[in-house]
Amino acid sequence: MPNIFLVGTHWGDEGKGKIVDVLSDKSTACVRFQGGHNAGHTLVIKGKKTILHLIPSGILRDSCKSIIGNGVVVSLEALIDEIDNLVTSDVQVEDKLTISEGCHIILPTHKALDIAREKSLGKKSIGTTGRGIGPAYEDKVSRQGIRLKDFEDKNFEKKLQNLVSYHNFILKNYYNDSEVPLVSVIKDLESYYSQVKKYVCNIEELLNEVVKTSGCIFEGAQGTMLDIDHGTYPYVTSSNTTFAGLLSGTGLSPTDIEYSLGITKAYTTRVGQGPFPSELDGELGKNIAKWGGEKGATTGRDRRCGWLDTKILRKSIKLNNINGIALTKLDVLDKLDKIKICLNYGEIDYNSMSVNDLEYLEMDGWQQSTSNAKSYDDLPKNAKLYIEKIEDICSTSIVLVSTGPDREQIIYRNKIFE
Numbered sequence: 001m002p003n004i005f006l007v008g009t010h011w012g013d014e015g016k017g018k019i020v021d022v023l024s025d026k027s028t029a030c031v032r033f034q035g036g037h038n039a040g041h042t043l044v045i046k047g048k049k050t051i052l053h054l055i056p057s058g059i060l061r062d063s064c065k066s067i068i069g070n071g072v073v074v075s076l077e078a079l080i081d082e083i084d085n086l087v088t089s090d091v092q093v094e095d096k097l098t099i100s101e102g103c104h105i106i107l108p109t110h111k112a113l114d115i116a117r118e119k120s121l122g123k124k125s126i127g128t129t130g131r132g133i134g135p136a137y138e139d140k141v142s143r144q145g146i147r148l149k150d151f152e153d154k155n156f157e158k159k160l161q162n163l164v165s166y167h168n169f170i171l172k173n174y175y176n177d178s179e180v181p182l183v184s185v186i187k188d189l190e191s192y193y194s195q196v197k198k199y200v201c202n203i204e205e206l207l208n209e210v211v212k213t214s215g216c217i218f219e220g221a222q223g224t225m226l227d228i229d230h231g232t233y234p235y236v237t238s239s240n241t242t243f244a245g246l247l248s249g250t251g252l253s254p255t256d257i258e259y260s261l262g263i264t265k266a267y268t269t270r271v272g273q274g275p276f277p278s279e280l281d282g283e284l285g286k287n288i289a290k291w292g293g294e295k296g297a298t299t300g301r302d303r304r305c306g307w308l309d310t311k312i313l314r315k316s317i318k319l320n321n322i323n324g325i326a327l328t329k330l331d332v333l334d335k336l337d338k339i340k341i342c343l344n345y346g347e348i349d350y351n352s353m354s355v356n357d358l359e360y361l362e363m364d365g366w367q368q369s370t371s372n373a374k375s376y377d378d379l380p381k382n383a384k385l386y387i388e389k390i391e392d393i394c395s396t397s398i399v400l401v402s403t404g405p406d407r408e409q410i411i412y413r414n415k416i417f418e
């Protein structure tokens with residue numbers, strides 16, 4: 001298997017975790033390179049569900065190393081929680097997990113600032129996950145952030161003190177909110193760090209090594225339209241979720257990546273605020289949400305649903321140099337008699353959150369279950385027509401089709417993934 005960049009093509013929750021889990025069987029390593037515990041990646045193995053937020057989704061495979069690259073912002077508390085949950089479920093973590101010493105950490109004051117800012121924005125809020133992601137990246141960019149390697153610096157406590165005091169000043173004087181006691185921040189962080197220190201190191205050599213052997217998976221978090229530069233700004237996350245984020249978030253070069261796999265849901269969803277041109281805000285959208293279990297894996301919020309937006313898909317293919325697509329959740333459309341594909345629309349008006357000239361193509365549904373299909377030929381004729389129409393519209397092959405949440409519910413259409 002090649003070194004694969006795996007990226008969500010829309011606004012996240014496309015089923016990345018499931019596809020990483022499927023492919024990690026043949027992988028030497030699985031790498032996260034951006035985002036933090038705002039991500040929620042769900043893996044289902046023989047009916048048992050595991051939700052990962054920070055740890056790469058390859059962790060459930062014994063032979064796959066899990067690496068967290070420098071571009072990820074790490075909440076030590078969330079990391080320890082996740083490790084503990086995995087260990088309780090008998091998953092081996094200790095010899096498999098490595099975390100870059102260059103990762104910036106998320107402080108309790110980052111979380112408090114995220115929540116205070118959202119509250120003050122009122123109706124104009126972004127609908128963040130409230131995990132402190134934005135403020136942590138802000139401090140990284142303003143060069144006052146704290147990296148894991150800074151724990152070993154003799155000036156660590158002073159640096160932390162300065163940053164927390166600055167955060168508390170804003171919390172108190174700008175947001176009129178409560179301050180976070182510095183003493184507890186220091187005490188907690190020191191205890192957390194002592195528990196995770198064994199995973200932290202310079203990962204440059206390890207990364208160069210694993211890409212040489214090939215079969216490495218780079219697991220994108222969020223989705224292309226949540227990219228800070230190319231997404232639906234300001235309704236985005238605070239990192240580059242696209243191909244560029246992989247490079248800066250690992251230090252690898254473009255030539256190390258041999259294949260870009262776009263993960264696309266058979267319909268489109270979004271959680272949080274922001275424009276959504278193909279959104280179905282009536283009964284049909286609610287039904288799709290019900291059939292697809294569309295509740296946020298991180299915050300439990302309802303996900304908004306709509307028809308597959310292929311204008312976005314074409315943009316994602318270009319931005320990420322996508323070679324093939326894994327189409328997920330096809331089974332969720334099983335009951336529909338008519339299915340639409342969103343083809344195009346004009347510029348998004350960010351005041352009214354609307355678009356003009358929405359164009360759709362309507363197709364007949366298949367109205368039979370796809371969840372037990374073992375091969376492409378097992379799929380109903382109209383399901384195949386739907387898949388082939390998407391390929392046509394995007395000039396890209398659909399190489400994997402997922403017809404249920406379980407690891408086994410996958411159809412391979414391309415040899416390199418078998």
Ligand code: GDP
Pocket residue numbers: 008012013014015016017018039040041042043044292293296297328329330331332402403404405406
């Ligand atoms: P991610 O953030 O991209 O990893 O996606 P999430 O895990 O947040 O959301 C995807 C949801 O859909 C999870 O509950 C998965 O278990 C589920 N899922 C993934 N693939 C399929 C599929 O093909 N069919 C169905 N019905 N559910 C799926």
Ligand code: IMO
Pocket residue numbers: 008011012013014038039040041126127128129130131132133134220221222223226235236237238271272273297
């Ligand atoms: P995975 O990896 C879906 C959304 C939030 C909000 C915006 C900014 O599971 O696909 P943030 O907390 O990042 O500052 O929030 O981004 N968001 C996601 N939506 N899936 C995710 O991750 C998301 N991570 C962040 O809902 O709209």
Ligand code: MG
Pocket residue numbers: 012013014039040041042297
């Ligand atoms: Mg998710």
